[in-house]
Amino acid sequence: MKVFDELQRFRLIVEHSSNMVVITDAERRIEYVNPSYTRVTGWTLPEVRGLKPGRLLHGPLTDSESVRRISRALSLGESIDGVELVNYRRDGQPYWVRLHIRPVHDESGRLTHFVAIQTDVTERRQSREALMASERRLAEAQRLARMASFECNFDTDEMFWSPGAEQVVGLPEALLPCSFRGHVSLLHHDDRAALDDAYWALVSEQRPYEIEYRLLSGEGKVRWIRERGYYLPAEGALPSRMCGLVFDISATKEAHDRIQYLAWHDTLTGLANREQLQEVLHQRLEVARDTGQHMALLFVDLDRFKTINDSLGHQVGDELLKTCAQRLRDAVRGTDVVGRLGGDEFVVVLAGVDAEAAVDRIASKLLSRIAAPMLIQDRELHVTASLGISLYPRDGETASELMRHADAAMYHAKGKGRNTHSFFSEELNARLSERFELESQLRLALARGELSLHFQPQFQAEGTRLIGFEALLRWQTPDGRWIPPDQFIPVAEESGLIQPIGNWVLEEACAHWQQWRAQYGGDIRVAVNLSASQLRDRGLLARIRQLTERFDMPPGALELELTEAVAMHDPGASIEMMKELRGLQVSLAVDDFGTGYSSLAYLKTLPIQRIKLDRTFVKDMELNPDDQAICKAAIQMAHSLGLEVVAEGVETDAQRSFLVGHGCDLMQGYHLGRPMPASGVMALLANHTERPPPELRPGRSRFRPSGRPS
Ligand code: C2E
Ligand code: CA
Ligand code: CA
Numbered sequence: 001m002k003v004f005d006e007l008q009r010f011r012l013i014v015e016h017s018s019n020m021v022v023i024t025d026a027e028r029r030i031e032y033v034n035p036s037y038t039r040v041t042g043w044t045l046p047e048v049r050g051l052k053p054g055r056l057l058h059g060p061l062t063d064s065e066s067v068r069r070i071s072r073a074l075s076l077g078e079s080i081d082g083v084e085l086v087n088y089r090r091d092g093q094p095y096w097v098r099l100h101i102r103p104v105h106d107e108s109g110r111l112t113h114f115v116a117i118q119t120d121v122t123e124r125r126q127s128r129e130a131l132m133a134s135e136r137r138l139a140e141a142q143r144l145a146r147m148a149s150f151e152c153n154f155d156t157d158e159m160f161w162s163p164g165a166e167q168v169v170g171l172p173e174a175l176l177p178c179s180f181r182g183h184v185s186l187l188h189h190d191d192r193a194a195l196d197d198a199y200w201a202l203v204s205e206q207r208p209y210e211i212e213y214r215l216l217s218g219e220g221k222v223r224w225i226r227e228r229g230y231y232l233p234a235e236g237a238l239p240s241r242m243c244g245l246v247f248d249i250s251a252t253k254e255a256h257d258r259i260q261y262l263a264w265h266d267t268l269t270g271l272a273n274r275e276q277l278q279e280v281l282h283q284r285l286e287v288a289r290d291t292g293q294h295m296a297l298l299f300v301d302l303d304r305f306k307t308i309n310d311s312l313g314h315q316v317g318d319e320l321l322k323t324c325a326q327r328l329r330d331a332v333r334g335t336d337v338v339g340r341l342g343g344d345e346f347v348v349v350l351a352g353v354d355a356e357a358a359v360d361r362i363a364s365k366l367l368s369r370i371a372a373p374m375l376i377q378d379r380e381l382h383v384t385a386s387l388g389i390s391l392y393p394r395d396g397e398t399a400s401e402l403m404r405h406a407d408a409a410m411y412h413a414k415g416k417g418r419n420t421h422s423f424f425s426e427e428l429n430a431r432l433s434e435r436f437e438l439e440s441q442l443r444l445a446l447a448r449g450e451l452s453l454h455f456q457p458q459f460q461a462e463g464t465r466l467i468g469f470e471a472l473l474r475w476q477t478p479d480g481r482w483i484p485p486d487q488f489i490p491v492a493e494e495s496g497l498i499q500p501i502g503n504w505v506l507e508e509a510c511a512h513w514q515q516w517r518a519q520y521g522g523d524i525r526v527a528v529n530l531s532a533s534q535l536r537d538r539g540l541l542a543r544i545r546q547l548t549e550r551f552d553m554p555p556g557a558l559e560l561e562l563t564e565a566v567a568m569h570d571p572g573a574s575i576e577m578m579k580e581l582r583g584l585q586v587s588l589a590v591d592d593f594g595t596g597y598s599s600l601a602y603l604k605t606l607p608i609q610r611i612k613l614d615r616t617f618v619k620d621m622e623l624n625p626d627d628q629a630i631c632k633a634a635i636q637m638a639h640s641l642g643l644e645v646v647a648e649g650v651e652t653d654a655q656r657s658f659l660v661g662h663g664c665d666l667m668q669g670y671h672l673g674r675p676m677p678a679s680g681v682m683a684l685l686a687n688h689t690e691r692p693p694p695e696l697r698p699g700r701s702r703f704r705p706s707g708r709p710s
Contacts, residue, residue, distance in 0.1 A: 468525025615649025
């Protein structure tokens with residue numbers, strides 16, 4: 001009874017407790033639960049009496065290991081102190097309890113009851129979990145931000161690092177510095193003083209800092225770190241100290257440096273790019289202005305780079321540009337600037353050169369360095385460059401003026417025949433702008449129908465029998481001016497316009513031939529002049545095959561005239577092309593013979609039928625015995641090779657008789673007939689039979705196109 005009374009008293013106390021109180025019998029069946037228990041769990045005494053609390057309260061998240069331990073202890077009659085556990089309410093909501101269980105014995109020592117006191121610790125648990133979670137998140141955020149923190153005690157100079165700091169600073173955990181002094185000693189030599197100063201300002205004036213420094217990381221690599229330091233005043237038991245945040249900014253720094261580099265360098269060659277050049281040029285000009293120094297700007301442009309790029313591929317092209325860049329770099333002083341503007345255009349800025357002769361020497365040196373053979377992908381390549389020079393202050397005061405003028409001089413150098421250099425001059429400038437004007441007009445000429453062909457007859461030397469005509473291009477501008485081909489054809493060649501123009505000439509000449517043929521009946525020939533780039537064009541063969549088929553031209557009806565220079569440029573490829581043209585039954589003539597470097601040996605290799613003796617020899621032959629000798633020799637030589645000779649520019653009867661006397665085969669010249677428009681040809685053919693009409697006899701050409709140059 002005594003036990004029962006005791007329980008009664010106990011009950012009174014616990015009735016008002018904020019803790020949950022559960023009393024079970026020795027078998028752990030519920031006998032009593034207090035109102036707090038009902039409040040928290042939702043279970044009332046009548047509902048739970050006789051049930052086991054574990055059955056009632058445990059759920060999926062309840063730690064079964066703890067449950068087993070509790071059970072074992074209780075069955076041994078031991079008490080439980082402060083075990084935390086997840087229980088479940090009646091409505092299924094989990095809650096955390098802190099559990100104390102005491103066994104109750106009667107006087108004889110027999111176990112009769114258990115008294116369990118449960119404290120609801122859900123809130124505390126939740127806030128602790130939230131704290132842990134936010135700590136985890138912070139650590140994760142720090143890791144992602146490549147950031148860590150440390151604290152440093154001013155008194156003891158001890159330093160504590162946050163977890164994961166080793167990854168940020170790139171040192172094994174064991175090597176993280178444990179004092180600020182140790183920390184400073186890990187920095188790059190040049191950065192130590194700054195951190196030291198910042199630290200002392202923080203200690204003495206509580207001034208926060210932010211600095212960037214290089215840290216020698218474990219792998220011997222440099223890491224860029226940004227560090228922020230804050231002063232933490234003493235609080236409670238904590239002494240005044242500092243808190244530091246460190247960020248690994250290596251990647252950003254690298255990206256930044258890379259961007260800087262890219263902004264100022266040409267990625268292919270590593271040379272200065274256009275922007276850097278501009279900047280440097282401005283700077284150097286300022287210095288030159290102040291010091292009275294002279295400067296030279298050299299514009300280097302590779303010759304025919306496009307052809308190499310197109311035929312050998314971009315990789316070879318890139319290698320070639322790199323090699324050229326290196327050669328230019330190596331050829332000048334370290335203080336001179338070498339840059340690439342893009343494509344195959346390079347610029348060299350020479351400072352402190354005052355004599356034009358010195359610049360001249362450097363320019364020659366640069367060109368010869370570039371012209372030296374290069375081995376690229378097992379291929380020996382030869383490339384030349386053209387170089388234009390402008391001088392400060394003579395040719396311009398500003399960067400843009402000097403650039404423009406060096407470019408103009410380079411353009412002039414190209415015109416002089418490449419692999420050469422040229423200084424800027426005002427006269428050159430004027431010529432160039434005229435030329436550009438001409439080029440832009442020529443671009444429209446074809447489309448506007450301003451181009452036409454004139455034809456100059458060719459005769460057999462003795463019989464004055466008409467053999468055919470040479471097609472000669474004419475250009476009349478909208479304002480009525482005739483522009484001579486000697487002026488506009490070089491422009492067309494350089495601008496690439498010669499391709500469409502040349503194709504048009506070919507087609508036009510063949511179309512005219514067809515009309516002549518219909519009118520004339522007999523054999524007649526049309527000769528067309530070809531430019532170098534036309535001979536290099538692989539499409540030429542197909543085009544000519546098409547034309548001869550379309551106009552039904554017999555073998556030899558179409559003759560192509562090539563100058564020695566054209567045939568000699570890249571002789572291997574030219575001869576190959578000429579052979580293929582011969583395969584199409586086209587006849588070939590070497591134009592302007594004698595003006596170049598043709599040798600007998602060379603002529604022998606060409607698959608040609610005719611040479612055209614240049615008119616300069618014919619012109620002065622009456623007065624100049626040398627020219628007579630040359631004509632005679634050329635005729636003999638040609639005949640010995642089985643070639644026919646056409647004399648050009650026959651203007652007098654004396655010239656004609658001399659040439660006939662020495663066995664010249666064909667003739668062409670004002671004396672026999674001037675170049676004439678197509679209508680003139682038709683008129684001539686109408687009158688011309690196998691027997692020459694009287695008016696066509698030497699000296700009485702009536703086909704003098706009035707008002708037109710020839
Ligand atoms: P070329 O091929 O040597 O043409 C002959 C030039 O000599 C023509 O000048 C012609 O008018 C001129 N000529 C003819 N007989 C006499 C004469 O008795 N005395 C003198 N002093 N000159 C005579 P043109 O028509 O001004 O042509 C000049 C050059 O332009 C040509 O020289 C040729 O190299 C080039 N050319 C003309 N048409 C074309 C063309 O369609 N394509 C290409 N690629 N070049 C062309
Ligand atoms: Ca010609
Ligand atoms: Ca000629």
